[in-house]
Amino acid sequence: MKLTTKGRYAVMAMADLARHSDGSPVALAEIADRQEISLSYLEQLFAKLRRGDLVKSVRGPGGGYLLSRAADDIRISDVILAVDEPIKATRCELGSPKGCLPSSGRCITHDLWEGLSHQIQFYLGSVSLGDVIDGRVAERQIVVPDARRKSASIANAAD
Numbered sequence: 540m541k542l543t544t545k546g547r548y549a550v551m552a553m554a555d556l557a558r559h560s561d562g563s564p565v566a567l568a569e570i571a572d573r574q575e576i577s578l579s580y581l582e583q584l585f586a587k588l589r590r591g592d593l594v595k596s597v598r599g600p601g602g603g604y605l606l607s608r609a610a611d612d613i614r615i616s617d618v619i620l621a622v623d624e625p626i627k628a629t630r631c632e633l634g635s636p637k638g639c640l641p642s643s644g645r646c647i648t649h650d651l652w653e654g655l656s657h658q659i660q661f662y663l664g665s666v667s668l669g670d671v672i673d674g675r676v677a678e679r680q681i682v683v684p685d686a687r688r689k690s691a692s693i694a695n696a697a698d
Contacts, residue, residue, distance in 0.1 A: 546622060552581055553594075588621050589604075591617070612667065615671070
């Protein structure tokens with residue numbers, strides 16, 4: 540599975556905006572310089588982020604962009620989905636009964652990859668822009684359901 544440039548750049552730009560706004564608009568040119576992202580590419584991304592109600596634009600001298608709500612209230616999954624970046628590990632189209640095989644069937648590992656997609660979505664939905672800019676991502680732990688933890692403990696005990 541691969542997150543495309545669109546999703547990565549959108550998250551980078553939003554984190555930059557969150558870190559540098561201090562309540563005043565930030566020009567896209569400043570974000571482009573700091574993050575080494577093309578200004579025209581950022582303009583396209585921010586048009587989508589604005590339509591997704593994650594940022595608001597301020598026109599005129601001293602204009603730029605502001606977050607539409609607090610950084611702690613914007614999830615990374617919201618940013619990625621706003622720029623039309625699907626979060627999936629399967630080759631199948633989401634919601635389509637058609638599978639990824641040439642015969643239109645589902646591959647034998649479909650459920651594995653679909654489960655991974657759900658875990659990624661869950662994780663990215665649990666991390667906020669505030670977590671990213673305040674350095675709280677590294678300290679986050681992934682919670683393992685009890686049934687799986689018991690299975691892992693039993694397997695380790697057998698070794």
